[in-house]
Amino acid sequence: MVKLKLGPIVDERPVKVTLELPAALHRDLVAYAEILASETGQPVTDPIRLVVPMLERFIATDRGFSSIRRRST
Template sequence: MAKLKLGPIADDKPVKVTLELPASLHRDLVAYAEVLAQESGQPATDPNRLIAPMLERFMATDRAFKKSRRIMTDER
């Protein structure tokens, strides 16, 4: 089985955000939650709970964002 980029979902105090997703993206989130459940051996996570960790992972691995953020921090 393939190793997913997303690991276990941390239980953290959330901030409420409302957004609309294309139906195809929601279907992919549901499928991802199912694969994650199979890989971890735990019950399926609500697909909506995957969005924040995926965004965190994306930003953490975006080199241009990290560089820009470092420059912005140095300017303050």
């Protein structure tokens, strides 16, 4: 079994964001949502709901960003 970087998606109050995605990226998000649902046993979530946790995970694991942020605070 493959270990995905995202875990279950927490249901939080939605915030409306307008964003245009390339079609290929949207297809990848749909596929990721389907795989995540099968891995976590949750229903398939709207692929757009993956964007925030993915960005949070990216920022949390970006060592360069973390280093600069620590120095600037």
